[in-house]
Amino acid sequence: MPTSTVRFTNMQDLFDAINSTTGDFLAVTGLSRHFTESACEREKRRRKFRVRRYNSTCQILFITILADLYEELHAWIFTTSCDQLVRSGRERSWRSIGLATRRVEQGHPGGDGGEGDPTGGPHPERGNKGAWPTLVIEAGHSESLGELHYDMRWWFSTSDHQVKIVLLAEYDHTRSVIILEMWEGEAQTHGTIQQTAALQPILQQSIAIAQNTTTNPVSYNVTRGALIPSFRLLLIQDPGPGEADFVFSVPDLEDYGAMVWRQV
Structure with missing residues (x-):
């Protein structure tokens, strides 16, 4: 199964991409180191995902779908x-x-x-x-x-x-x-x-x-x-x-x- 990759635009679009992902892994590009981590913390309890890894140099967030x-x-x-x-x-x-x-x-x-x-x-x-x-x-x-x-x-x-x-x-x-x-x-x-x-x-x-x-x-x-x-x-x-x-x-x-x- 291929890894899904999306480019970050805003938090709502990110959550929509998480909801529509069919696999267990999503790579999100274009995220600055000041992205809203607190929003992710709130939402991941409700949407069954977790933040697997964040690479601040490449500005990539790796998300796992549970x-x-x-x-x-x-x-x-x-x-x-x-x-x-x-x-x-x-x-x-x-x-x-x-x-x-x-x-x-x-x-x-x-x-x-x-x-x-x-x-x-x-x-x-x-x-x-x-x-x-x-x-x-x-x-x-x-x-x-x-x-x-x-x-x-x-x-x-x-x-x-x-x-x-x-x-x-x-x-x-x-x-x-x-x-x-x-x-x-x-x-x-x-x-x-x-x-x-x-x-x-x-x-x-x-x-x-x-x-x-x-x-x-x-x-x-x-x-x-x-x-x-x-x-x-x-x-x-x-x-x-x-x-x-x-x-x-x-x-x-x-x-x-x-x-x-x-x-x-």
Whole structure:
């Protein structure tokens, strides 16, 4: 599905464009850094959209439309992560940060900023107002995987790698497949010194989920195994006795695929 692009004229025309967009992603060009963010904040509660990213240099606003397929792509992943925390007795060690906006310079309206899909981080380590999450999930189905890669790099670089894991979830309409990618910040060593500026995001896992309609009932094929986010990176500490990395098993991912396809 193609990405929709419109040029900004006024706030009402922008909201009309949001209402008429059939995909989950809208790029709005020609927006000065002084556009009416407060109006967007009021309207997005009513019209089911969110401001995904604002690039003040290019004057482009990226908007996500909150359709059922889009929501299904990310909601199960975050909910299942929270369930694993509960089962391990760690629910009070986690803070769901949600859709709070994070900026290149916090407290600087009109500058570069962005919202993730569900985000979260350890409590109390990331419990302060404005703290960066350790986990960000970004989803899309009309937004290309390349555009999601841009989002991923923005989170790592803008947070100065305080964000530790970015999970991407895309439904590819062309190939009828779900792509899950897990990216982590990785240190590039120069001599004996590792610098934050030298950190580069590394693709740790790429998983494909395809629907198999030749079986009765319909089944789901998961390629490249379970999804395993790092406990250490999510909670910024090593796992204790009886604790281990999070695991989204192949059967879990098959169930996830079934839920996503109900919304396609």
